[in-house]
Amino acid sequence: MTSTGSKYKPALSYHVLTRWYDAAIAATLPERLIRKKLMDLISPKEGELILEFGCGSGQNLAIGSVRGPRTKWIGIDTDERILKVARKKQALSKEVELMSYNGQKLPFSSSHFDCVFSSLVFHHLESDLKKEALLEIFRVLKPGGRFILADWGLPANRKSRWKFYLVQILDGFKTTEDNVKGTIPSLVERAGFKMLLENDQLETLFGTFRYYTAYRPKTKNRFYYI
Ligand SMILES: C[S@@+](CC[C@H](N)C(=O)[O-])C[C@H]1O[C@@H](n2cnc3c(N)ncnc32)[C@H](O)[C@@H]1O
Structure with a gap:
């Protein structure tokens, strides 16, 4: 349980801060660059179905639906309050659907999406929830589908490590442990993903931000967590 009384942390860890999320990100991170790098990796193609x-x-x-206008985008989140902020955005095209769920099983059939991506989410999840989320993402991806994960990772140097304490103080030490230890890639692989690649990294005010791509194999493979 988090300080908010739920297993799932809100965007800035406390519900009262939710309305300031966009402003906080814009003021403290190189947001344009972070999101551009993410979209370059997703590289949406016409006719694809993509889940955030x-x-x-x-x-x-909002950025993706401009980049891939004939792509269908679905965004899912556990927090109805932040989805309310999203729903007010003019920039979201009609190709974008927003959904809330209870954080457990994703409400989609298996092998449904061409691509699933996630940014700034995994440091909000304790290890067990990270593993469950990865298995669910694996399940809803089509065989051969790609998963792009962008989040805080192994600090590039001692200064980055110190900077990351700011995130840990706000978001918690338990949920950020795998990030700071650099074990996210191995968690991804243990959920069954293959061809994992670290694509890029970025130094920020809060430490080292990393990007990974991995694929659901085309052939059947074993789940290691179950
Ligand atoms: C820091 S925000 C990142 C939002 C967005 N991806 C971005 O790049 O700005 C983290 C989001 O993850 C959501 N979240 C936390 N646990 C989740 C879960 N188990 N499943 C789906 N969303 C979750 C939170 O509600 C929050 O909106």
């Missing part, structure tokens, strides 16, 4: 896991206020979807 933990879409928050819809900033990525």
Whole structure:
């Protein structure tokens, strides 16, 4: 349980801060660059169905739906309050659908999406929830589908490590442990993903931000967590 009384943390860890999420990100991170790098990796193609896991206020979807106009985008989140912020955005095209769920099983059939991506979400999840989320993302991806994960990762140097304490103080030490230890890639692989690649990294005020791509194999493979 978090300080908010739920297993699932709001975007800035406390519900009262939710309305300031966009302003806080814009003021403290190189947001344009972070989201551009993400969209370059997603590289949406016409006719694709793409899911954002933990879409928050819809900033990525607003950019994505301009980049891939004939792509269908779905954003899902556990927090109805931040989805309200997203729903007010003019920039969200009609190709974007927003959904809330209870944080457990994703409400989609297996092998449904061409691509699933997630940004700034995994450091909100304790290890067990990270593993469950990865298995669910794996399940809803089509065989051969791609998963792009962008989040805080192994600090590049001692200064980055110190900077990351700011995130840990706000978001918690338990949920950020895998990030700071650099074990996210191995969690992704243990959920069954293959061809994991670290695509990029960025130094920020809060530490090292990393991007990964991995694929659901085309052939059947074993789940290691179950
Ligand atoms: C820091 S925000 C990131 C929002 C957005 N992806 C972005 O890049 O700005 C983290 C989001 O993850 C959501 N979240 C937390 N746990 C989740 C879960 N288990 N499933 C889906 N979303 C979750 C939170 O409600 C929050 O909106």
